[in-house]
Amino acid sequence: MVQIDLKEIKSISYERAEIKKGYTDKSLRINLDTTDIIINPIQEKIKQKFIGGKGYDLWLMWNAVSGSTKWNDPENAICISSGPLGGTPGYPGGGKSIVTAISPLTGSPIDSNVGGYFGPYKKFSGFDVIQVDGKAKKDTIIFIDGIENKIKILETNDLPTDSYELSDVLTRHFDVDKPVNVSVVTAGPGAVHTNFGCLNFSWWDAGRKRVRYKQAGRGGIGTVFADKKIKAIVARFGAISMKSNNPADLDALKLVTKSHSKEIRELDPKQNRMSLVGTTHLVPIMNDHDCLPVHNFKFGSHPESRVIGEEVYEHIFDKGFDGCWKGCTVACSHGVKDFSPFTGPYSGKKVFVDGPEYETVAGCGSSLGIFDAHTIIEINFYCDAYGLDTISVGTSLAFVMECFENNQITIDHTGGLDLSFGNRFNALEIIHQMARGKGFGAIVGKGIRQMKKIFAKDFGADIAFMQDIGMESKGLEFSEYMTKESLAQQGGYGLALKGPQHDEAWLIFLDMVHNFMPTFEDKAEALHWFPMFRTWFGLCGLCKLPWNDIIPEDNKDTSEPAKVAKHLGWYADFFSAVTGRQSTPEDLLSMSEAVYNFQRIFNLKMGFGTREHDTLPYRAVGPVTIEEYESREQRYDEQLKEKYSFDISNMDSKEKVAVLRQKREEQYELLKDAVYKRRGWNNRGIPTVATVKRLGIDFPEVMEVLKKNGVV
Missing domain, CATH: 3.60.9.10 (Aldehyde ferredoxin oxidoreductase, N-terminal domain)
Incomplete structure (x- = not known):
């Protein structure tokens, strides 16, 4: 030792x-x-x-x-x-x-x-x-x-x-x-x-x-x-058992635990096979639905995506139990044994790598134009070893690569590194520089919001172009889902309290694929319900994956399959059994709503938390460049003609990009209005006094923050 x-x-x-x-x-x-x-x-x-x-x-x-x-x-x-x-x-x-x-x-x-x-x-x-x-x-x-x-x-x-x-x-x-x-x-x-x-x-x-x-x-x-x-x-700490939480009703706890675990053991092999491939099962699904970020979220699919998806990782992951908690039957925390990095301080040594998961594969793979499983694993390993968030690393590097390919920055700025899409060894070199705080990597490590300022001030880059393609909101880099064709998911990112992370609301399929939310009111209802329920997991110390990644076989026949009603009942039973606080699924939402609104007011206290902060880079809303438009030309042309009633017969692609942008940005602002209303916020995005009182968070210091912001 x-x-x-x-x-x-x-x-x-x-x-x-x-x-x-x-x-x-x-x-x-x-x-x-x-x-x-x-x-x-x-x-x-x-x-x-x-x-x-x-x-x-x-x-x-x-x-x-x-x-x-x-x-x-x-x-x-x-x-x-x-x-x-x-x-x-x-x-x-x-x-x-x-x-x-x-x-x-x-x-x-x-x-x-x-x-x-x-x-x-x-x-x-x-x-x-x-x-x-x-x-x-x-x-x-x-x-x-x-x-x-x-x-x-x-x-x-x-x-x-x-x-x-x-x-x-x-x-x-x-x-x-x-x-x-x-x-x-x-x-x-x-x-x-x-x-x-x-x-x-x-x-x-x-x-x-x-x-x-x-x-x-x-x-x-x-x-x-x-x-x-x-x-x-x-x-x-030492040994842990079902009794360690001293639950109010041990028998009820055992019953709901057994029921949920049994379902996962039976259904995971038939559904997403997370116990074998973890969240890498999402790669082909996202690619098939044009939602996999490619080249800094410019495109949503790529023919080489199969080489970085579940088919490959199923054979690379080390076999064995991979739960990150005792007895978790999802067991999705896979890793790679005896991996040998090509670069950095562990070059040539055998290491164990925890991951990668979907977000790392997409952010540090497809979004960078890197379609090589080995490189993604190496990036994953070094990000963990160095203590770097793979989502921010991938999304920041993708921004840098697009800036490089559009001559916003040059090889003179990057210390001689060609940072074109797909340049995997130079991407790794930037990560090593981040860990040392040296070279161009020290600038990348500041994040996209700061890079935009530096590139404009020191390198003469076009700030408007960077605002459009820099995938950050509120200063936080985007997690790895394309949102161009889902207005609801644009709201899921832009209206998220901490910034664009999918753990508040993941509505792409409900909106884009199934068209379950045709009206603004439908989208607003989803952007109320899903963030509230997802917040509840964070209040109680639970993972969200067992809720809706592995679902009952008859779930499709329920009135609202996305909510997975059977599991909502189980979670209410779980909470009741442990705490003795008898609860229904509706009660769980009420718990979350109070905390969710408190966090919005906390943002307000810190100088944020209003409408102008719920913005998105335009790339999250629609095509920024002619190249993007023409990659989905038939889709966009049909929308301009049928949805917005434009005569496009004499328009070139540049004009089409401009008119589509005007309409899509209008739609996003209308969505804000609908969501704010549903959440009980004013049109500036601030919870009203009535909402705060209804939720019982009308503490004097909360009311003072509201008053300072003109809400009385």
């Missing part, structure tokens, strides 16, 4: 809170400036209103920061919670954590959902939520030991810098005999030098006898983590 040097700065013993109905009713705060370790009770009214998970995170953050707090201010708080249902072994997707902070990319609250064992271990150690604020003077480790009931702050020197090595060393250090008892949260050198650093959450893979990883990727929380000089947060 590697010997490491840790200096204890602060240590306390504590009495571990008994878990009652999924809750410890305690929070833990670590202040790195003062090394204070503070355990506080959670008030019943906060528990009832904010539920747990993201709700608890947001409430603690709200009270930690002011409206002027920047991401790198000491008071910016990293909060981690898992929710009352989190940590239920055997329930599909029952091990999630939700992490929040003020984002370096957006300047507002960001939340990221992540697997691994940390969230449950932290809770069973006695804390529903932890808050870390301040800044350490030296590299620091926080150790939460739920076995010996101690919390320690430790200073460290000479530990490995990359996440893979660091997590492995710390796992084996903090429990030599039973590494399965340890979960580690780390960032990496890329998080130090970019604005989109991610966090790696670990779990011990007993079958392979190694540390495995899931990522809290979005919004740069890893960058905040590194700025605070946190090397790792470590949680240690």
